[in-house]
Amino acid sequence: DGGITQSPKYLFRKEGQNVTLSCEQNLNHDAMYWYRQDPGQGLRLIYYSQIVNDFQKGDIAEGYSVSREKKESFPLTVTSAQKNPTAFYLCATLGHRSNQPQHFGDGTRLSIL
Amino acid sequence: ILNVEQSPQSLHVQEGDSTNFTCSFPSSNFYALHWYRWETAKSPEALFVMTLNGDEKKKGRISATLNTKEGYSYLYIKGSQPEDSATYLCAFYMNRDDKIIFGKGTRLHILP
Numbered sequence: 001d002g003g004i005t006q007s008p009k010y011l012f013r014k015e016g017q018n019v020t021l022s023c024e025q026n027l028n029h030d031a032m033y034w035y036r037q038d039p040g041q042g043l044r045l046i047y048y049s050q051i052v053n054d055f056q057k058g059d060i061a062e063g064y065s066v067s068r069e070k071k072e073s074f075p076l077t078v079t080s081a082q083k084n085p086t087a088f089y090l091c092a093t094l095g096h097r098s099n100q101p102q103h104f105g106d107g108t109r110l111s112i113l
Numbered sequence: 114i115l116n117v118e119q120s121p122q123s124l125h126v127q128e129g130d131s132t133n134f135t136c137s138f139p140s141s142n143f144y145a146l147h148w149y150r151w152e153t154a155k156s157p158e159a160l161f162v163m164t165l166n167g168d169e170k171k172k173g174r175i176s177a178t179l180n181t182k183e184g185y186s187y188l189y190i191k192g193s194q195p196e197d198s199a200t201y202l203c204a205f206y207m208n209r210d211d212k213i214i215f216g217k218g219t220r221l222h223i224l225p
Contacts, residue, residue: 031211040122042202042217043157050211059214090156094211101147101159102204102213 003027006091006105012113013078013085021076021108023091031094032074033102036060036087043090049074078110086112115139117205119216126193127224133189134219136203140184144208148177148188151200151218160188160201190221198223 007022023032031050035043045058049068063082068074078085088109092102118137126132138146145164149157161170166181174191190197200218207214 033213035215040217042119043204043215045212045214048211048213056212058212094213099145099162099164101149101162102157103159104156106156 004091004093004103004105006108011108011110014113016080018077018079021089023074024072025093027093029093029095033092034076035090038087085110115214117214117216119203119219123220125222125224128193130193131191133187136186136216138184138205142208143181145206146179146186147204149202151202193223195223
């Protein structure tokens with residue numbers, strides 16, 4: 001099945017630890033996105049990538065890092081600099097620009113131990 | 114930071130009644146406006162992609178309109194059903210570098 005796979009579904013982070021959230025897609029979409037959802041906040045854009053080896057900061061990039069070495073993969077690292085990482089993280093892709101919506105993964109819920 | 118506003122934040126509607134809510138977005142650098150339905154424990158599901166001023170789209174009992182000059186879109190639900198209970202998100206797609214910004218959503222509760 002074509003789609004977006006996020007893993008793990010649940011993740012726990014210890015103080016001072018970096019953790020990486022995986023996002024893999026087989027839709028052959030060029031653009032990929034990471035969003036964070038907190039209660040009452042909707043989806044806030046962390047990072048996005050239009051093409052391999054290129055990415056841009058979204059509105060809340062501080063404390064996060066990404067890479068885009070392959071078209072299929074856009075991992076998000078939550079670093080120890082992110083002081084409030086507890087949230088639900090959604091990965092999305094976008095195909096051809098016009099007339100197409102985003103496709104979303106099932107999300108990863110990150111909590112602090 | 115671009116501002117995409119949705120109102121109301123939360124809405125309770127009696128089953129069978131019709132309802133509507135609003136998405137406001139910057140009127141400059143417009144490329145597209147997306148509407149999504151997000152049910153608990155699921156991924157957001159696309160409802161509409163709207164690109165032209167004056168666009169009206171319909172999917173069953175749900176429809177949407179778009180005014181790019183004044184920067185707003187309305188989503189209408191006719192004859193609400195329990196399965197319509199969800200969060201409805203709008204997303205503003207800038208005419209620039211594929212940046213897509215979401216509003217905070219409207220949480221719709223259908224009362225039996």
